[in-house]
Amino acid sequence: MRALRVAVVGSGPAGAFCAQILAEEADHPVSVDVFERLPTPFGLVRYGVAPDHQKIKSIVASFAEIFETPGVRFLGNVTVGSDITVSELREHYDAVVLASGAPLDRRLGVPGEDLGGVVPAGRFVSWYSGHPDADFDTSLLSAERAVVVGVGNVALDVARMLVRTPDELRRTDVPEHVIEALAGHAVREVCIVGRRGPEAAKFTGKELLELAEVEGADVIVPAEELALAEAAQQAGAGAPSRPAVTRMLGSLRKIADRQPQGRSRAIRFLFNRTPVEFVGDTSVTGIALAHTADPTQVEVLETGLVLPAIGYRSVPLGGAPFDEATGTVPHRDSRVLDGDRTVPGLYVVGWAKRGPSGVIGTNRLCASETATAVLADAAAAAAAPERDTDTDTDTDSTAIDDLLRSRGVPVVNWSRWLAIEAAEVRLGQASGRDRAKFHHRADMLVAAGIDR
Numbered sequence: 001m002r003a004l005r006v007a008v009v010g011s012g013p014a015g016a017f018c019a020q021i022l023a024e025e026a027d028h029p030v031s032v033d034v035f036e037r038l039p040t041p042f043g044l045v046r047y048g049v050a051p052d053h054q055k056i057k058s059i060v061a062s063f064a065e066i067f068e069t070p071g072v073r074f075l076g077n078v079t080v081g082s083d084i085t086v087s088e089l090r091e092h093y094d095a096v097v098l099a100s101g102a103p104l105d106r107r108l109g110v111p112g113e114d115l116g117g118v119v120p121a122g123r124f125v126s127w128y129s130g131h132p133d134a135d136f137d138t139s140l141l142s143a144e145r146a147v148v149v150g151v152g153n154v155a156l157d158v159a160r161m162l163v164r165t166p167d168e169l170r171r172t173d174v175p176e177h178v179i180e181a182l183a184g185h186a187v188r189e190v191c192i193v194g195r196r197g198p199e200a201a202k203f204t205g206k207e208l209l210e211l212a213e214v215e216g217a218d219v220i221v222p223a224e225e226l227a228l229a230e231a232a233q234q235a236g237a238g239a240p241s242r243p244a245v246t247r248m249l250g251s252l253r254k255i256a257d258r259q260p261q262g263r264s265r266a267i268r269f270l271f272n273r274t275p276v277e278f279v280g281d282t283s284v285t286g287i288a289l290a291h292t293a294d295p296t297q298v299e300v301l302e303t304g305l306v307l308p309a310i311g312y313r314s315v316p317l318g319g320a321p322f323d324e325a326t327g328t329v330p331h332r333d334s335r336v337l338d339g340d341r342t343v344p345g346l347y348v349v350g351w352a353k354r355g356p357s358g359v360i361g362t363n364r365l366c367a368s369e370t371a372t373a374v375l376a377d378a379a380a381a382a383a384a385p386e387r388d389t390d391t392d393t394d395t396d397s398t399a400i401d402d403l404l405r406s407r408g409v410p411v412v413n414w415s416r417w418l419a420i421e422a423a424e425v426r427l428g429q430a431s432g433r434d435r436a437k438f439h440h441r442a443d444m445l446v447a448a449g450i451d452r
């Protein structure tokens with residue numbers, strides 16, 4: 001029996017886990033080609049997970065083993081949708097799995113959102129993580145106050161990165177110019193704005209307590225709002241009696257009871273407020289916040305930098321079905337749906353399938369469901385007497401390699417990626433750090449030995 005040939009689009013956690021399960025757990029041979037539009041693998045583990053969370057990022061070592069598994073290939077620097085289409089992949093492979101994540105920031109839908117200085121948190125995260133497509137105007141860091149909208153873990157990541165000291169930043173792998181911009185900026189106060197009360201905060205207690213430990217800033221929790229939430233919880237008012245909420249309020253209480261240390265910066269939580277307008281002519285000068293309980297009560301907070309951190313959505317992938325309402329790829333049991341019908345041989349996994357929720361490990365379970373669907377369909381096709389699967393698609397990777405070569409697409413394979421990685425380590429060591437990321441695609445390609 002020839003190997004089942006699967007193309008996975010995206011090398012983040014979902015794509016990597018899916019490739020691993022297909023290559024290692026199927027009871028017949030499977031070869032997997034993982035296409036990645038960047039020259040670098042690992043998706044948001046490299047370009048989302050906060051640079052000061054190196055322990056979490058160390059999961060890339062086990063992802064690397066996946067890409068080194070016999071039968072799994074990494075084809076970086078190939079954008080599905082422009083370098084090669086989804087339909088072409090479907091012609092060349094038995095199954096195509098979309099693992100392209102949710103790269104777009106959700107919008108608030110508030111007037112003034114397009115003013116200069118209103119920067120979706122995802123774009124800021126991508127910039128400090130050294131994503132080759134991410135740009136950020138560092139002059140915005142001359143604002144004295146930055147406002148982060150949203151109370152999830154990403155909001156806390158962004159706030160923490162804004163107050164990290166130069167020494168703390170040098171322990172990360174962010175590009176050197178990011179350290180320079182973050183080390184000397186003028187931001188003195190970072191406000192984190194939540195629509196509801198402290199009991200509804202979405203961040204985890206662990207991230208909150210980490211925020212409270214940063215060397216460069218005092219963290220200020222509003223005593224009055226916290227007391228109200230605690231009272232409501234003690235009175236057993238609805239959802240706030242859940243244990244997770246008890247823990248969250250307990251963590252906030254610990255921080256609220258601490259004396260400010262007179263640090264040079266402050267992170268201030270503002271709960272029960274909704275942004276209703278970004279104020280300014282061409283650039284933002286303030287954010288108008290309405291009190292949730294009484295929307296006629298509006299205050300304007302002066303600021304030159306607003307970072308909405310309210311979630312992500314997926315983008316349509318050339319020719320594949322997409323649900324604009326949910327911002328995800330529609331599916332039934334991981335099989336992509338076009339209307340009511342499944343598209344033969346097309347599957348989805350990870351954030352493109354579920355939307356932007358869950359931690360890295362959540363994608364393993366999700367990948368297991370998708371791989372199960374791929375293998376079940378392959379088994380059913382092999383058992384069908386009328387179909388000769390051997391003649392449907394390529395039997396090896398030569399045709400796809402030839403196609404990409406004929407289009408002049410310089411593929412970054414795994415050994416080329418290892419060359420980029422080694423060059424980043426050398427770059428970091430030159431300035432006394434363990435590693436410093438490249439920010440520009442051209443630098444990555446040169447390090448990969450692709451000079452163009």
Ligand SMILES: Cc1cc2nc3c(=O)[nH]c(=O)nc-3n(C[C@H](O)[C@H](O)[C@H](O)COP(=O)(O)OP(=O)(O)OC[C@H]3O[C@@H](n4cnc5c(N)ncnc54)[C@H](O)[C@@H]3O)c2cc1C
Binds near residue numbers: 013035080157359
């Ligand atoms: C800011 C932030 C911080 C996070 N921090 C943590 C954390 O600390 N701990 C934790 O457990 N989880 C964290 N997460 C969640 C975690 O990153 C996600 O659960 C996970 O990355 C989702 O995996 P994915 O593979 O679906 O998407 P992604 O990781 O986004 O991977 C998708 C990949 O597809 C590629 N791609 C997209 N389009 C194309 C195309 N057309 N052609 C080829 N390739 C394409 C992308 O370049 C990308 O590499 C964080 C998320 C964010 C946004």
